[in-house]
Structure formats: C-alpha cells, structure tokens
Amino acid sequence: xxxxxxxxxxxxxxxxxxxxxxxxxxxxxxxxxxxxxxxxxxxxxxxxxxxxxxxxxxxxxxxxxxxxxxxxxxxxxxxxxxxxxxxxxxxxxxxxxxxxxxxxxxxxxxxxxxxxxxxxxxxxxxxxxxxxx
Numbered sequence: 849x850x851x852x853x854x855x856x857x858x859x860x861x862x863x864x865x866x867x868x869x870x871x872x873x874x875x876x877x878x879x880x881x882x883x884x885x886x887x888x889x890x891x892x893x894x895x896x897x898x899x900x901x902x903x904x905x906x907x908x909x910x911x912x913x914x915x916x917x918x919x920x921x922x923x924x925x926x927x928x929x930x931x932x933x934x935x936x937x938x939x940x941x942x943x944x945x946x947x948x949x950x951x952x953x954x955x956x957x958x959x960x961x962x963x964x965x966x967x968x969x970x971x972x973x974x975x976x977x978x979x980x981x
Contacts, residue, residue: 854975856903858941860895862886862949862981865933867895869979871943873969874878879962882954883940884934889922892938897918901977903928917941919976928966930959 858869858881869881869928883895896917906916908927917926923939931942943963944956956962 853968855861855978856971857980860898860931860981861956868947868954871966878965879899879943879945880947880956880970882934882944882956884939891923893898894939896923896926896939896979898979898981902974904974905972905979930963932956934961945959
C-alpha cells in the first residue's frame with residue numbers, strides 16, 4: 849500500500865521587491881518564504897507561478913541535501929534553500945524563521961533554523977506543494 853503524500857502550502861503576498869510567504873506543512877505554519885518578485889515566470893528573474901507541484905529530495909552541489917520543485921513550466925532546478933534576501937536566489941524558494949525590515953527591504957532572518965525545521969518535518973519524503981496567493 850502506498851503512503852499518501854504530505855501537503856506543503858505556501859501562502860504568498862506579492863510586493864515590488866519580492867514575493868513573501870508563509871509555509872505550512874499539513875496546515876501547520878513552519879517557516880517563512882522569500883522569492884523573487886513575480887515576473888511572468890521568467891527564469892532567474894521571477895518567482896514560480898502559483899499552482900500544484902511535486903517535490904522530491906535532491907543533493908545539490910551548491911546547497912547540499914534539499915528539495916527540488918518539479919514540473920515548473922519552462923524552469924529547472926527550483927530548490928528550497930537558506931538565504932536572507934532576494935539577492936540570494938535566482939528563482940528558488942528561500943526559507944527562514946521570520947521577516948525583518950532593513951534598508952526599505954524585507955529580509956528573512958534565522959534562515960538556518962527555518963530551513964532545518966522544514967527539512968526535519970519532511971524527513972526526506974517527497975511531498976505535494978501548493979502555492980497560492
């Protein structure tokens with residue numbers, strides 16, 4: 849008997865300088881997300897579109913053990929990883945514990961802890977990702 853996939857949701861808020869979100873696993877808030885502003889899904893410039901995706905564990909040469917978002921139209925190698933600002937991503941989803949305002953921008957803080965919580969909760973198992981605005 850196959851095990852049912854867990855559901856991870858990102859509830860987004862769109863702003864001029866970034867896309868901010870709350871990540872929930874099985875409807876429980878786990879951490880915050882930061883992505884590039886949404887610019888029509890242009891690779892390396894935009895956040896990925898809202899929708900439903902499949903995610904699986906991947907070993908990244910740059911970020912180590914993490915999850916990859918699969919089946920994103922016209923995109924590859926969309927990962928979850930640590931970081932503090934949109935300058936730390938080229939289209940991936942950055943995880944952190946909370947947001948702070950700094951120099952007229954919103955930044956993520958405690959990225960290592962937020963990332964660790966996310967990874968620990970999922971335990972290496974694939975999941976279904978739902979991104980909504």
